[in-house]
Amino acid sequence: MHLDAAQLTELGLAVIRTEAAAIEALAGRVDDAFVAACRHLHACRGRIVVLGMGKSGHIGSKIAATLASTGSPAFFVHPGEASHGDLGMITETDVVLALSNSGETEEILTILPIIRRLGVPLIAMTGNPRSALAREASVHIDVSVEREACPLGLAPTSSTTATLVMGDALAIALLEARGFTAEDFARSHPGGRLGRRLLLHVADIMHRGDAVPAVSADTPLGAALLEITRKSLGMTAIVDADRKVIGVFTDGDLRRTLNQGHDIQNVRIEQVMTRNCQTIRPETLAAEAVKLMEDHRITALPVTDAEDRLIGALNMQDLLRAGVV
Structure with a gap:
């Protein structure tokens, strides 16, 4: 029929x-x-x-x-x-x-x-x-x-x-x-996306030690670009003598710097960095890092301790690999 x-x-x-x-x-x-x-x-x-x-x-x-x-x-x-x-x-x-x-x-x-x-x-x-x-x-x-x-x-x-x-x-x-609770549910589903979103913290996936891009404020822009290239996170943190984060410089900052006609060889990173930048704590849920990046339209974050000292870094690719996004 x-x-x-x-x-x-x-x-x-x-x-x-x-x-x-x-x-x-x-x-x-x-x-x-x-x-x-x-x-x-x-x-x-x-x-x-x-x-x-x-x-x-x-x-x-x-x-x-x-x-x-x-x-x-x-x-x-x-x-x-x-x-x-x-x-x-x-x-x-x-x-x-x-x-x-x-x-x-x-x-x-x-x-x-x-x-x-x-x-x-x-x-x-x-x-x-x-x-x-x-x-x-x-x-x-x-x-x-x-x-x-x-x-x-x-x-x-x-x-x-x-x-x-x-x-x-x-x-x-x-x-x-x-x-x-949702956290209880996540603990019984550690392999699922919800489990990763509710159990994974920034500390679990951030880059540490020598893998964290960082330069001082008086670093020439050219040298800072080399640091960004070596660490492959699309950004570098700018820190003071106590490793406290005072700014960041990202791929987006580079495009703005070139559009403004700055001389890469002569300008210092503190002159073109983004001050009052977004940072995140290691104990923060990775899912919150995603939201922070999306809200501020950024792709990387310095990770700081309670005294704002640089201890790590992560970008959106890290979150994608971890299955949080």
């Missing part, structure tokens, strides 16, 4: 509308049961063990990952594998979160007696409040949907979306309850 563009568009929109309606209906289910589930999860001294078969298993794996990355240690256990040894992963300090749209998933029901014997709280998320799993649970959260987005009413679509959203609601409620 051939479908034209209008038909394909309408089919896509119909799915989005159906799933959006399913999500909207969840608002009325954030009730006492939701609160009770949050309290069990927040009080968990061990891990949150998420169970689910088939598509519910895929959703469960994602919920477990979201919980773990937002301050609630969690992992996913396949119910079919659980009855063949993986139940040993569940301890008396854990909380079990079981997902099943029907609430009658055989693999989950099979291991319920073991979960009961452990005495751990069982939170169920199902689409059937009268199901066996819902009845056995310490807390049941209703994630039922009026209909699936699948026109055949067979493929889990709206139901899996609703379950995922309710799982996100639990995870974020717990995040807030634990006082979880």
